[in-house]
Amino acid sequence: MNSIVSPITCKVNNVFIHVSDLERSAEWYSKLLGIPFIKENVSSPVYNIPISAETGITLDDHTLDPSFQLKPSNHVLFNFFVKDIDEAYKFIKDKGITIVKKIERVGDFAYFNFQDLDGNVLMICNC
Template sequence: MKSPIANRVDTIFVHVTDLKRAVEWYGRLLGAEVKGEVQSPIYTFDMGAGRPGLTLDDHRFDDIYELKPTNHPIFNLSTSDIEAAYGHVMSIGAEIASAIRHFPDLSEFSFRDPDGNVIAICTCFS
């Protein structure tokens, strides 16, 4: 069946309580330069050509929004060195949600951002 919805993801939304703090933290996590002025309600990190953006949203204009982080990863980031990524995440003070686990086709761990959102980092073997 043909769908009017494109088969792609344009951006991933991460809900935060303090946009400026979150942009600084995610900038350190990603090693990404913060471009332009950070203004509520959103800031989007460019994740590379052909990749979805990472949009932080503080819901400044939503009077009844309440952030409720989940206990499972909302997305994953990639690394070619899982041990170095783990050390980097620890160095920025993130709370580890699960230690590095090794599987036949990938290694991964997860951690929490300052708002409690769980993110995974994976190394995939092909």
């Protein structure tokens, strides 16, 4: 079998989430992830959420692209990892965040889906 040489690294580098209100979304995601929100660090058109992992999250309000039309994804964009799915579910529910799929369990694997402020569907998963 021949090995294909590619200049592309086999790694997801960053996830972009398209938002309508950058400051409001930056604050919402910061609270969701339990990280400090520093309003002065938010500057349109993008905000990079300070992530402690290899894959980053960038919020993008497209202020430099006036023809852009936001179309929230009703399919899961990505998932956040948790150790305790029930604790995470209660946390999301207690914050009044819209849950679009209750906890599904398949053996040891469990997940649920919820929406961000713009209606993008995200997942929380224990694996």
